[in-house]
Amino acid sequence: MKLKVIDLDISSGSTPVAIMNESDARKLDAHFGDRISIRKGQKRAVAIIDVCPNKRIVPSGKIALFKEVISKLKCKPSDYIEISLEKKPDSVMMIKKKLDGAVLSDSEIRQIVSDIVENKLSDSEISYFIGACYIKPLTFQEIVSLTKAMVETGDTIAFEPPVFDIHCIGGVAGNRTTPIVVPIVAEAGLVIPKTSSRAITSPAGTADTIEVIAPVSFGISEIKEIVKKTGACLVWGGDVSLAPADDKIIRLEYPLGIDSQSQLLASIIAKKKSVSATHILIDIPVGKGSKMESMGKAKALREQFIKIGKALNINFEIMLSDGSQPIGNGFGAVLEMRDVLRILSNSTSQPTDLREKSLKMAGLMLEMSKKVKRGQGYALAKEILQSGRAMQKFRQIIEAQGGKVPKEEELKLSKFSYIFCAYNTGRIVHIDSALISQICRLAGTPRDKAAGIYMHKHVDESVNVGEPLMTLYSSSREKLSEAIELLKNVGFSTVVIK
């Protein structure tokens, strides 16, 4: 069937769609969701069909195409193209098998993942796959296959082993350990090419925090260069195509907040395997408010990591940490960078909880590397930090990325602020990470890097009525009042004083 091109002048961002008039679709015996092969001369593209009944919008004899298809075929509006029905990719029937409860083989999972990456599957078809994996958790072997397939279908960065990496399961506000741990262990000689994410639901991600003082967007060869020079990097993972299938899956999990354990495991390990990590420290915060509310679940997750690690030749060290309250004093990119700088410069006003946790993690990594014996890592980490050598290494990494480490007080906070004070006298028994994040988001984080919350007190400290509990910052008067409004409503649950 020959049809005339309408240039949609838009990119679908995912699977290319072609919109046909209903009568043409019927002539072709094509339905919504079917695939068509589009040819112009020797060039060929595949698109999924959407059917439009309105003759005015897509008249019979014409076909509306997204940019992806137009540029692949190098065709112009009003060109004629030849279309024919295309077979469904085999992966569609494999997804159906998964819905029907089957266990998929290594090659089947590889096929699904590669078709996701190559935009051969529609959002709806990928969602069926995610839903099935969520309801019926993947077997151990399926998780291993999924992880491998995610790595193979993306870019990888090769380093000489051993290569170290670190990951926190998340869900705890603050907790910006990475910029402290990485320079400590890199200073001890470990290679640690750390890629981080931006915030999705938190006040700031590690990438947002580093961006306060240095660029974080780099290509693969630049990352290799930085790591070659300093032994480490602190970059954003979003500019390199490491395990891109994972990004596409996460994009479709986001609207429903789906977070399946099989997916979580494959996702984390694939990203690390893509930078050729051989030794990975995983921090699993446990407790009310974190992602792992029970110790039982956390321990089961630990076992899974170790088991998959064996199958993929990765050494995992798992740390179960206290996830019941935020860690550090600042929440929001600038406030978190201030905490980091205070710790690295051994300031007297540093948050001791964040410092202790970072030292513990760095110590575990040093023990994994066999640089020290078991039980002696913490001491070495502390020595590197206290001597100022960690700060030196941090400066080196930041400068290699084209940034500059400022004095902590040079980092400016947003101009509007509000102090929330203790509403009675007593002891703080709980600080709620999820509410802290929500208030920060209203105040403008993560885009407004200088917005956020500074916590004056921690759990177990005593307070007197009227004493400052936290200071709220925002660059927008309007956003600040929205955040204050929420804080006034839920303040009692955000910081519980008894």
Next chain:
Amino acid sequence: MKLKVIDLDISSGSTPVAIMNESDARKLDAHFGDRISIRKGQKRAVAIIDVCPNKRIVPSGKIALFKEVISKLKCKPSDYIEISLEKKPDSVMMIKKKLDGAVLSDSEIRQIVSDIVENKLSDSEISYFIGACYIKPLTFQEIVSLTKAMVETGDTIAFEPPVFDIHCIGGVAGNRTTPIVVPIVAEAGLVIPKTSSRAITSPAGTADTIEVIAPVSFGISEIKEIVKKTGACLVWGGDVSLAPADDKIIRLEYPLGIDSQSQLLASIIAKKKSVSATHILIDIPVGKGSKMESMGKAKALREQFIKIGKALNINFEIMLSDGSQPIGNGFGAVLEMRDVLRILSNSTSQPTDLREKSLKMAGLMLEMSKKVKRGQGYALAKEILQSGRAMQKFRQIIEAQGGKVPKEEELKLSKFSYIFCAYNTGRIVHIDSALISQICRLAGTPRDKAAGIYMHKHVDESVNVGEPLMTLYSSSREKLSEAIELLKNVGFSTVVIK
């Protein structure tokens, strides 16, 4: 945030999408799949966000909108609109609950269905819902809620009870009983406003077959008029918005061929309930090649129909019929209409299997209506058919729809044909419905109404080698050869002679 409109000049056909530049999305703290509220003056629309990283396609400061949104806001390209983040509809979290294994309440299911109809949910979100219902079958109460919600969110056609209807579960080629049963029972005084579908995977649907001799597309008031005049109609259901949620769900089930039993039940019953049916005859063909391969499954489905019928005040009569072979001689719209006309005109060359099955069904309906006692329906149906009164009623219905009943031999078949002959001497032990359908589709059905297969022989008949088994028709020489090629490859499995 104020953005300048780019008119996409295209209709999404489902949930409206707005495409933003990545940097604007980040400023708004909006992610793929989030919803935005779009305002122009007093007018307001909601769209789901797609994020485009390419500045050339959607520059920062602009937003690309689909026709639905443009026309709702009555805005022109380059107008400025005000956008803000919108809360997710509650139904998204209800779908998440279903994924997590919860049983949904009546009001939750109603919310999901109404949001599907109002295009508030993305294809991905609806697919999660369908996938969850498929993997974890709905409870009886959930099916009842789903059915009711589907009816309530669509148009309905009110008739005085009792109102009769008929449905076949499908999967058997030919089997065009409806155009025979409807005039018989309407002639006996039953009100039967029959809406039918077009073919999805078969050579022809009832609507395609009727369309050979009459229009089938009507609005609600026209359907009421036709039924008022004749007691019945034989129209296409796709032109009226009966249970539109069902249509949207089926559209997303189609690519994977998902066919969950809960969905099947809700779908059928909702369509019937929308035309106020109170008495419904369901034909469940059982046997190799049909949708219900085992008698056990068919009986379980029967129980479900009857139980749901009680909850919804509908009398169901379920007929378990032989689904192991095609029914009638012709497969394809014209060939099937020829079979129908032969039976209605008591021709000597009529397919007796189709006639017998139709009489049995009509008899059961007459018994349901209490026009006759149990056991006497078949005789009355036969009398109405043999007397020519069924044909008279059929003529009346077709004329009320603006059509004309021709003589059977006036219906022209496609000009290219091919006769497939017996490859050995013996007895026919099996004819495969699925393969018959596949060959017909290659020959051009359902679009090519005059294409298809005429079967010269049935199961249990004896044949001699070289004797004609079937004649293939197609309007296209090319399509005919494709169909012949398949037939030559699978002929032995299509008609099994032993």
